Amino acid sequence: MESLRLLSVDSSDRGSQRCRLGPGLMSSLGLRLGSPLLVSLPGGSCLCTAWPRPDLAEGFLQMDLKCFTPSLVSGLPAHLSLDTAQLSPAPCTKLKSVKATVVVRSLDFKKNTNSSLVHELVKDMLAGVYVHKEFVINLEDFNTDIRYVAVQGISPKSAAAGVITSKTGLEIAEIQTVQHYMSRLQDQHTPPLGGLEEVSASLREMLQLPLLYPNTLTSLGVSCPRGVLLVGPPGVGKTVLVRRVVMEVGASLVVVRGPEVVGSRPGESEETLRAVFERARSAAEEGPCVLFLDELDSLFPKRSGSSAPENRLVAQLLTLMDGMSRSDRFLIVGATNRPDSLDPALRRPGRFDREVIIGAPTLLQRKAILSVLCERMPVGPTVNIAELAQITTGYVGADLSALCREAAMHALRENVKGSGEQVVDMKHFQEALKLVGPSCLRGSLGRTEISPVLWEQIGGLEEVKTKLRQSIEWPMRHPEAFVRLGLCRPRGVLLYGPPGCAKTTLVKAAATSSHCAFLSVSGADLYSPYVGDSEKALAQLFRQARACAPCVLFLDEIDSLIGSRSDVGTPNSVQTRLLSVLLNEMDGIGLKTVERRGADKVLQAEGVEQSRTDDELDCQEVCNKDVMVVAATNRPSCIDSALLRPGRLDHIIYVPPPDLQARLAILKVCTKAMPVDSHVCLEELASKTKLYSGADLENLCKEAALLALLEENMEASSIQQTHFLRSISRMSPSLTAQQISSYLIPHQ
Amino acid sequence: MSLQGAVRRSFVALRDQRAAWRSVLEECDPLMESLGNLGEQMNALSRVRVSDTPLRAFPDLQERLQFQLLQAVDLLLQRLRDRMSCLQSIRDSVGGHVSAALQLYQDSADGLDVAVATQRSSVAPSLADMLEWLQDAERFYRRFLQRKTLLLTLRRDDRAQLEGAAKAWRSLDSPDAEQQITDNLCRLAFFLESQ
Numbered sequence: 001m002e003s004l005r006l007l008s009v010d011s012s013d014r015g016s017q018r019c020r021l022g023p024g025l026m027s028s029l030g031l032r033l034g035s036p037l038l039v040s041l042p043g044g045s046c047l048c049t050a051w052p053r054p055d056l057a058e059g060f061l062q063m064d065l066k067c068f069t070p071s072l073v074s075g076l077p078a079h080l081s082l083d084t085a086q087l088s089p090a091p092c093t094k095l096k097s098v099k100a101t102v103v104v105r106s107l108d109f110k111k112n113t114n115s116s117l118v119h120e121l122v123k124d125m126l127a128g129v130y131v132h133k134e135f136v137i138n139l140e141d142f143n144t145d146i147r148y149v150a151v152q153g154i155s156p157k158s159a160a161a162g163v164i165t166s167k168t169g170l171e172i173a174e175i176q177t178v179q180h181y182m183s184r185l186q187d188q189h190t191p192p193l194g195g196l197e198e199v200s201a202s203l204r205e206m207l208q209l210p211l212l213y214p215n216t217l218t219s220l221g222v223s224c225p226r227g228v229l230l231v232g233p234p235g236v237g238k239t240v241l242v243r244r245v246v247m248e249v250g251a252s253l254v255v256v257r258g259p260e261v262v263g264s265r266p267g268e269s270e271e272t273l274r275a276v277f278e279r280a281r282s283a284a285e286e287g288p289c290v291l292f293l294d295e296l297d298s299l300f301p302k303r304s305g306s307s308a309p310e311n312r313l314v315a316q317l318l319t320l321m322d323g324m325s326r327s328d329r330f331l332i333v334g335a336t337n338r339p340d341s342l343d344p345a346l347r348r349p350g351r352f353d354r355e356v357i358i359g360a361p362t363l364l365q366r367k368a369i370l371s372v373l374c375e376r377m378p379v380g381p382t383v384n385i386a387e388l389a390q391i392t393t394g395y396v397g398a399d400l401s402a403l404c405r406e407a408a409m410h411a412l413r414e415n416v417k418g419s420g421e422q423v424v425d426m427k428h429f430q431e432a433l434k435l436v437g438p439s440c441l442r443g444s445l446g447r448t449e450i451s452p453v454l455w456e457q458i459g460g461l462e463e464v465k466t467k468l469r470q471s472i473e474w475p476m477r478h479p480e481a482f483v484r485l486g487l488c489r490p491r492g493v494l495l496y497g498p499p500g501c502a503k504t505t506l507v508k509a510a511a512t513s514s515h516c517a518f519l520s521v522s523g524a525d526l527y528s529p530y531v532g533d534s535e536k537a538l539a540q541l542f543r544q545a546r547a548c549a550p551c552v553l554f555l556d557e558i559d560s561l562i563g564s565r566s567d568v569g570t571p572n573s574v575q576t577r578l579l580s581v582l583l584n585e586m587d588g589i590g591l592k593t594v595e596r597r598g599a600d601k602v603l604q605a606e607g608v609e610q611s612r613t614d615d616e617l618d619c620q621e622v623c624n625k626d627v628m629v630v631a632a633t634n635r636p637s638c639i640d641s642a643l644l645r646p647g648r649l650d651h652i653i654y655v656p657p658p659d660l661q662a663r664l665a666i667l668k669v670c671t672k673a674m675p676v677d678s679h680v681c682l683e684e685l686a687s688k689t690k691l692y693s694g695a696d697l698e699n700l701c702k703e704a705a706l707l708a709l710l711e712e713n714m715e716a717s718s719i720q721q722t723h724f725l726r727s728i729s730r731m732s733p734s735l736t737a738q739q740i741s742s743y744l745i746p747h748q
Numbered sequence: 749m750s751l752q753g754a755v756r757r758s759f760v761a762l763r764d765q766r767a768a769w770r771s772v773l774e775e776c777d778p779l780m781e782s783l784g785n786l787g788e789q790m791n792a793l794s795r796v797r798v799s800d801t802p803l804r805a806f807p808d809l810q811e812r813l814q815f816q817l818l819q820a821v822d823l824l825l826q827r828l829r830d831r832m833s834c835l836q837s838i839r840d841s842v843g844g845h846v847s848a849a850l851q852l853y854q855d856s857a858d859g860l861d862v863a864v865a866t867q868r869s870s871v872a873p874s875l876a877d878m879l880e881w882l883q884d885a886e887r888f889y890r891r892f893l894q895r896k897t898l899l900l901t902l903r904r905d906d907r908a909q910l911e912g913a914a915k916a917w918r919s920l921d922s923p924d925a926e927q928q929i930t931d932n933l934c935r936l937a938f939f940l941e942s943q
Contacts, residue, residue: 012928015887016883016884016887023862023863023876024863026862027863032854032857033862033875033876033879034853034854034879034883052866054877056866109901112903113901117900117901121893121897121900124890124893125890125893128847142893142894143920144893144894144897145901
């Protein structure tokens, strides 16, 4: 196959519908001078007439785009090379009639020109042009207000393409402006949305009601809503939602981007804003229209006392929104992720009437989003979307699409190495999960990378493990059982016990086993030299944790982090203020409205049959919408009593120092990786290490190994019993009986 | 060869019509000038307040003047439209010749290979070139639709548009394309005389 290089068209050929080829290629394709030729290009195709190149050279192709598929309106990509198989002669007959939409440049022209004149002109312009059904004809070379003609149908119907002669009838179905036509064209390519059905339904209703039933609304004496404010964290799909809904309703969209409006000269920004409203108004005359102000907070911040230029811009927007008369049928949609920094005057009925809050997606929403994203990917049978949705807590729509992209990239990389069919498997998703993190946790204080710890790696403490599993793992694994028994997930767990008894490790294991987001904070993160900063940081932490619930928030050494009010001395210290924040966040009066997620759905009892997995996910959502606080301390007496009541830290678990059995188990775990001599009796060691904590035992094993190395001069191959015994004799336990008894007294 | 003859006839017709085309356009130019002038007068009239001038003694002066100007505009437009129909007839005749030549080629194309059609000689360009030039010329004459659109969408009450009409008219001249036709005719001199 010979390849042809596509060159840009000569200026003298512009508007001629010619396609310049080498004469040799023309005769091999059986083409005459001026025969119609269908060229298929990446992303569309084009109908032109074949002419030999003036220099008769082969291997090049120059096309004048006159009649082409609508997807090529924006022009051809540069540096394209085609195959000769992409050219095919198109049989053309003389057409009897053509039905078409005329696209004109300005609304003025459409209004002031009568249709018979347009008909006459278009007919004259189209004479001699080869057309294909559902293609667009470019009339820009005439340099009039008539820009394009979109062919809808041709007669005779059996033909796909034909030539328009002076006898061909022309029927004009509609006259549109270029802007309107382009926006309709663009919208056909937007991907569908997942998980935003409810929000988009309410938005659609607002757009459609005044259009479908204008009389009903006027008879009710109400004016239709004019403004909607979309609030939500970045990446949840506010912008995509608006574009999608606008496309579904068939409205035109006027987008305002922040930097476009703001000008350098005084008064310039206001002028641009007025022009934007004027544009929306003229677009609204053609059909429904949405004026979309993205990133509203940066454009219209709170007005400050000084005469900042933003103040005037805010004032201009307020007057423009008030000045919209009832006949202006366009809707203003604003989107922001920081509603608090908006000017309060904007957020009243009559301006932004409604506020729609789009929170971070819930489990079911994530599942919907993932299934939409995976629809277009060749997904292997191993991929379980429900499971993926469970793992991806805290991921917003943008994260999920990044995740899918990354997974596809992994599959691609693998495929390049070997060969085989393109399938994205679960393992690719798992690889991608390591790279793509949830964006609502990005920049968060407590985001920690933990090395996974399995329950088996912790020796002994079976009772404590069971309790922890009950409160963390069970609600995730068996939500339906919890719902059945009317249980809800505990709000918080306090682990207390002497130091070195695996409290932190237990929490790590719990976080590993339950697939939820895990945040951990220390005093270094929270404390700040500024008054009020620490409290703000803690509240922010809770907000982020709630956004990606279910989430475990781990406060290690809570006694020093959060003080107690009974402490004498400083009644108004940072610790006390932090305590009040914590109390409020754990069991406060409610959430901020901005943090709403999903819809207020109770467990459905509707007749709709739902699959079991769906039901299960639903249960899980109901149970796990909160943040669980896990705290650890070794001074339980220093904790404020208000924190310890049920509803806050419900489960108070004592992590005891290991008893004989536990010590044995710990020793087994610790010596698993060590070459221990077969004569070593771990039972004896366990009985000799009373009052040793887990950390002590681990240390003991290390000491014994070091001792073995020391004695046998780096050539030790196993550790003997004597090494253990000697290191026991050198060490002393870190716990004392008195210390242990002090833990037992206040809680018994 | 009859195809050669048809092409030759088309070019001869094109050469003859070219002068007529130019003369009609030249007639149009002063008319457009006066149209712009009228627009200016109307503009001036709308700005002046007759009641503040000594002319206030004449009743309804402003309306009468306005009416007269509009009448003049109508007259001018009428004359321009007559010229347009002249242009249209020229274009139709050129278009008729061109499409007849192309049709003749289509009918006899089966016996005519592309290689033969692209053969050039020292005295005559190739058939492909000539057909292409004919099409180009037809396309050039079809551009008069721009002028037609301009005139037909002109509204008498839009003073700014009237004033700018002359300028817009002049901007529609495309001397390059016209020169191209002249050049092509020069290249064909031997061919046209060879009959």
